[in-house]
Amino acid sequence: MYRLQSLAARSLIAGALDQCSPLTLTSFTGVRHKSQGPPVEKYGQMRFITAEAKVATERLNGKMRERTLTMETLNPQVKAVEYAVRGPIVIKAGEIERYMEEGGTKPFSEVIKANIGDAHAMGQQPITFLRQVVALCTFPELMDSPSFPEDVKWRARRILEGCGGHSLGSYSASPGVECIRKDIAAYIEQRDGVPADWENIYLTTGASDGIMTVLRLLVSGKDSSRTGVMIPIPQYPLYSAAISEMDAVQVNYYLDEDNCWALDINELHRAFQAAKQHCQPRVICIINPGNPTGQVQSKKCIEEVLHFAYEENLFVMSDEVYQDNVYAPDCQFHSFKKVLYEMGPEYFNSVELASFHSTSKGYTGECGFRGGYMEVINMDPEVKAQLVKLLSVRLCPPLAGQAAMDVIVNPPQPDEHSFKQFHQALGMQPDMLYCLRLLEETGICVVPGSGFGQKDGTYHFRKVTLNMHMSHYVVFLSQINKTAQKTKNDSSY
Template structure:
């Protein structure tokens, strides 16, 4: 049975359209199909087992079913709702956020250079487009660039980092990528080497962004989870890091530590003291640090402030200059939301020069990052400056986006904390809330009968009955016995209010159904 048919069957079971006993049919093997597949050179049984093991929750079964429902609605199917609300993924523009004009005007001129001389765009837009085109082979974004990105853009990223941190950054330590995810995976691949008969392991936060668990599975690396402290705003406890490392060291060689700040899916912003402790922990145990900082512009809560790992590392002094760090940034998040442009970068610090050369060699096999994505990076790294024609509009658009996200972060936390059985920490930053909720024992039993986790059972019911698509906490990891889900704060205010109102009514109905 195909995955689409499987998801459709599960969703129909959960909505009561078929008997739950029919769910067990998915485990039956079709003899004729098996006989046919035996003649194939590649089957699920003989393919790379790491790919079979890989899961990616934010684009998993619920999202597949949401897509089916959208098509059903288009064909006139009668549902108790009129549209699907995709609160499952951090795709700002898909949820109605307007693009930043300066970025789009530059990209337009690059895609169609004839626009430069039409007199319809500001002079700083045209100048930026000319500079980038001059750095491209044949003066076209249709040409390949250097494998690790256009030198002009890498230099501007270095300038951006230096302005942000107040410390020098070197363009040779920066490489561009088709989204931060690609850069992260490029670096993770470096650890695919068993040492002393043990698999290499990477520490990742629980809850975590599924890119990490999926990539570790794909590369055959050991996942070493450490729990964030939900009771203390999803903070990172040094004792928990030590516990996780000690337990994992018996079965794998722990070689790297991933930190997501601001947090995804948990929305916390680490304090400077916390970051210092993490760096000291990495130095003590010789761990390579991955600092996922793609939400660095998304900080909302009073008293919260973004501190880059690079800045804190430098300010700890020469004793820490050899700590290995790769920090990552993207144009997909922040105030930009240019997910489809696929622009990202990584900065390396303390990394052996020979290792860096091998990394760049590996990257060269992919030829080059998306060139329009590199242009978007350039616009973020060097935005319009005071006195330039695009500056005032740029500042207004940036401020409006971040102010609106701040209000929506507050709105979503307030709404969930008013629902019975819910607890939602303050969304200090990023684009998500990760509320914890209680489930009646009968709902847990119903999920067991359906053969799926309780939070997934809840999420499927929510989707089928309201059209709201979220991601169950089990897709990110959570402490045993607790139930969460991730929802974005990205729906525009009016839609978000509508979504939260629908959500409240669903939860009351669901709880009443399974209580008593």
């Protein structure tokens, strides 16, 4: 019986809707609620009908209550935030894409997205070993499958043993899964030759989460005592956005474009002294290797920065997410922690430093896992407790991202089954492998450079075009380019 009454009530309101303007119809539709259970529907529907009619009448009479949240009442720090990487240009690009998908035309065939470092969105294939470990962690029933190597299964079991209920669907401790934190500490020790305490390492939701969290600890004061944050210009927009959101003071120091975007210590002194007139500079942010500039800081430059931070009592934040993306033969990545250690106990035991890494960059480009970590050294123990409190509010980073981070810092070892595939070692030099696959897939025959001798760590091939027809030469160049791109993006190579 209640359903008949409900249907009757709905037919009444439907009849009323037929007499309404589109605006009124929208008002009715926008506020309708679905009731739960027969008794509620019987009486609740009539109650909602009354509310709908009242809302519609008030809108038509111009008496609708004002919204609490408007652009006038919005947090002004939110309005000040800008993030160019995903800003208005990118939003417009999405609109153009949808327009073209619906049949619209533009003087180009597609939108090419070169705005963000999302390797997989641009076609990079995932690293097999990493995805296998995460897959087993996510779906342990696959442990019995012969398709997965034993070392992959061992890695997955070890990670799951560190998770509540042996499940990746559980919460971890707020700083992260303990065995993963220990693996990261071992990785840092191997990288730098410097001891690393796993209890100083915190898993984060990408490096961005760690950067934002540390900045929240540092920002305080008001007016001329407000925290000043020194950042490089050009910078990754996360920094300026975070500073605006936290109502801190942005202190720009400019990189030298004419000198390959090098960091000039004199510019740091200039920026610091100028900022002291209106704020209290407390932190210096370094992006090394640079983003978006790509410069790699020399050891001497890092020493100068750390000495500057020591003299001016600044907290150092070192964004090192591109540490595995150094390709120039005359450049070498030096972590700030390693250089600080080599400067001696006076510096290493006093300069406060937080360094950051991520799954999103490097050779994996696993942006979507949102994995990352930070290591803090020389942080006051009471402040560290506050850091843990902030992390606890977020519960924990995604466990799949933590698992991915573990694989990145702890790749297959030479005595493990997956090592050969991971390092693409098929019993031949990489240039031999490349030339063989070039021949098999394109019919182009060239000679590997290893047959002529070459510098260690470099690979070449030799081509002879003396007797090649122009039409063949065009095909040759095209196929060489395609194979090079495929080799770069395909993890099976």
